[in-house]
Amino acid sequence: MKDPTEQPMSRRARLRVQTSDEIKAIALRQMADGGPGAISLRAIARDMGMTAGAIYSYFATRDDLLTTLIGDLYGSLVETAEAARDALPQDDPGGRIQAWAYAVRSWALAHPEGFRLIYGDPVPGYQEPADSPGKAAGLRACTGLVGLVAAAWPTARAAAPAGRDYGWDDFDPGLVGHVREEFPELPPQAVALTLRVWGRMHGLMALELYGHLSPLIGAPATVYRDEMDALIASLGLSAS
Incomplete structure (x- = not known):
């Protein structure tokens, strides 16, 4: 209103x-x-x-334009993902992970150059300022992903492969400080799992955006759905 x-x-x-x-x-x-x-x-x-x-x-300058452009695009992407996640109840962690992933893929397909600018192709000579809106949006996206894993953690810690024994010193100190402030009960293994979840969400999406999937499969959305179903199942969850 x-x-x-x-x-x-x-x-x-x-x-x-x-x-x-x-x-x-x-x-x-x-x-x-x-x-x-x-x-x-x-x-x-x-x-x-x-x-x-x-x-x-x-x-x-060109860099001022890029800083504004990245901030706008990244902010739009995060808002889209958050809205899709929040349309589902908090007691449906699998559904919220699925909704986040599908929303990011839909946004990326609608804004392919924006996706590449945020996640893919570095711009020669450009250094993003430390206080840029794009970095703030990136931290917001990271917090959203960690929150998804935190909600799934009671089940995921038993279902997902443990991997190595991570410690806080394995991660960027800025990320560690933020995670420990927002999710004080979450162990380092959950942060590592968040990175793996992010990788699975973005892997096929990036291949699709860069044109590597279309010569191989007529409906990339199908294999992406299968991958997200497998990801959610690997966390011991289901999507309603």
């Missing part, structure tokens, strides 16, 4: 938002046509009939 106290945007502000959105859309088209190194503010300005000076008033 719209906040009745919210002031409407001015025409100038609306035009600025529309122009920023167009700049980001063209950047993704550039990446689709020529790879991540093809993103260029000057080329975008020519495409839009703008001067270089005008486009730099929106994004001072």
Whole structure:
């Protein structure tokens, strides 16, 4: 519901938002046509009939554009996954894992360049700032995945292959601090399991997005569903 106290945007502000959105859309088209190194503010300005000076008033550098673009895309992806997860009750951990996976795959198929920008192709010369919105969204996604495994852990710890005996020093200290704050009862083995769950969710999806599955199978969704069913079963769960 719209906040009745919210002031409407001015025409100038609306035009600025529309122009920023167009700049980001063209950047993704550039990446689709020529790879991540093809993103260029000057080329975008020519495409839009703008001067270089005008486009730099929106994004001072190519890296500023990339930082905003990655933050927007990653935020959209996480919101989509969280909404799918939260549509199912908390006492259905298998269903929530399945819903998260299917939502991420659907988002990736709808935004293939966005998926590649977040998870795949590094942009030459680009270093994402430590305080970027994309890093915040990545931490939110990681927290969501750890939460899924935490909910499944009472069953998964007995059903899933144990693997090696992990310790907290096996993981990034920033990740460890966040996990231990959010999930104080969770052991290091559960974090390792989270990474394995993430790998199984993304493996076939990445192969599909990069065009490696289509020559081999007519319906990639079928093999992805089978893989997610096997993943959920390996955790001792079922999806309702």
